[in-house]
Amino acid sequence: MAKIIPFKAVRPTRDKVSLLAARSYDSYTSAQVESRLRDNPFSFLHIINPGYKYQKEISGEARYSLVRNRYQEFKEDGIFMQDENPSYYFYRIVNRDGLEFNGVVAAASAQDYEDDIIKKHEDTLEYKEVIFEKYLKTVGFNAEPVLLTYPDHDELAAIIAKVMENRPEYEFTTTYRDTHYLWAVDDADIVAKVSAIFSEMNTLYIADGHHRSASSCLLAKHQNEENKDAKKLESYNYFMSYLIPESDLKIYEFNRLIKDLNGLSKEEFLVQLDAIFRIENRGEEYYKPFKKHHFSMYMDGNFYSLFLRKNNYEINNALDGLDAQILFKTVLKPILGIEDLRNDTRIEYSHGKNDLAYVRNLVDKGEFTVGFGLLAVTTEELKQIANEGLKMPPKSTYIEPKLRSGVTIYEF
Structure with missing residues (x-):
């Protein structure tokens, strides 16, 4: 008590x-x-x-x-x-x-x-x-x-x-x-x-x-x-x-900004993403995720919607189902080579109150190569992860x- x-x-x-x-x-x-x-x-x-x-x-x-x-x-x-x-x-x-x-x-x-x-x-x-x-x-x-x-x-x-x-x-x-x-x-x-x-x-x-x-x-x-x-x-x-x-x-989301594609060309990067996500090029249309396991991506003047192909990703606990963890396990670590989310200087974070226009602006200015938009974590997700004794990746919530x-x- x-x-x-x-x-x-x-x-x-x-x-x-x-x-x-x-x-x-x-x-x-x-x-x-x-x-x-x-x-x-x-x-x-x-x-x-x-x-x-x-x-x-x-x-x-x-x-x-x-x-x-x-x-x-x-x-x-x-x-x-x-x-x-x-x-x-x-x-x-x-x-x-x-x-x-x-x-x-x-x-x-x-x-x-x-x-x-x-x-x-x-x-x-x-x-x-x-x-x-x-x-x-x-x-x-x-x-x-x-x-x-x-x-x-x-x-x-x-x-x-x-x-x-x-x-x-x-x-x-x-x-x-x-x-x-x-x-x-x-x-x-x-x-x-x-x-x-x-x-x-x-x-x-x-x-x-x-x-x-x-x-x-x-x-x-x-x-x-x-x-x-x-x-x-x-x-x-x-x-x-x-x-x-x-x-x-x-609770607001934290969006991710990445400085480079880990040596990949844009086309090579998209091909690797296609194995994990259903990808749609939205052009200059602002795309903000509206449900879990959907992501926004901005790169080279275009917005993309990324929908997780669930047959290629296994969810065993509350942390596995967290969008920030999904992005880390499927993209940031295996494709972009970012293993330490706290200390790697190639990644920075922008809380959702800055919105995707902020992300777009930084990419367009050349400070970053690609930006990812996430859906905000819910209070129930936060509680479930805590109840299971698990820990979120850094910068998962702006509260x-x-x-x-x-x-x-x-x-x-």
Whole structure:
């Protein structure tokens, strides 16, 4: 049974939250980072890029200590405050496309992660887990929740909706035109009901944040080995999460862009594809896959539809039936010679919000030779792969909502 608990969040004062909240650091260009650091002294980017204060690039463990220092300075300057009572944080995001996400920011159990109550669908890289564990141990906080999803629950939805009838603690719109709302909930009856509802759930699924959750759990494991004081360990045994119902989850595809044809001519490549797919040249007509095992391909000014010849492909489990895996096993590896999807520099990825016009443009500019469009993974596919203990290929899903750092902070 899932253990999801309230916590005393450190969070910005109401007048500063819109200035402080930041996207994931990797989503900014260097120019965007520079402008925000230069023009906004309250941005959370100042905390995670502490070398800016000295106009110096600082990395590794030296940076971690400075992150901790900058975070403490924000607290000392009254930019952050901490809630007096453990709370659940009901959180709504309405994005620029009109999609709405309603959920709960809370602390999830590291033991539930270890016991597979919290299930995973992506592999993590060990070196990244170790690096981020060191970071967490030094800075002493989580600032970006892991995105978890749970089965739709009418009673919990009603509780959340009722609270959201009241004025939110935060209401702010980002430059991305996403509007965020937060309600801090410490009412004892509501807290008890929400805790009880989550405790009845047998399974939760990680939607986004596999490395963050894995690193948090690695930290909990090592802290438990090193320190037998259970009271001190309590905070380490949890990690901050944003939990939303499955029906709120929005999954986009990741399209593939390949730099060359592995020494093949276009004609030779098409002949090899014909053994696996039924191919139709669509000319300049944009073709987007509309069902499983159908793919779009763009090459040399033409779109192609590729329909899998199922008599030549065997599906033995949920992973075998995943379109990203099919493309890897039938085309990327055997024909194009791409074996390492994470590190091969000949392949790049474009999430589906960029659409196939983006893929076409990059191929037409000569940056890539061929692009493949995929159908988005469904929530049921994600769950089935996790339930079978399997892992998707990298960049199989682009999932919304995308969360902001620094709105709620969980301290260890």
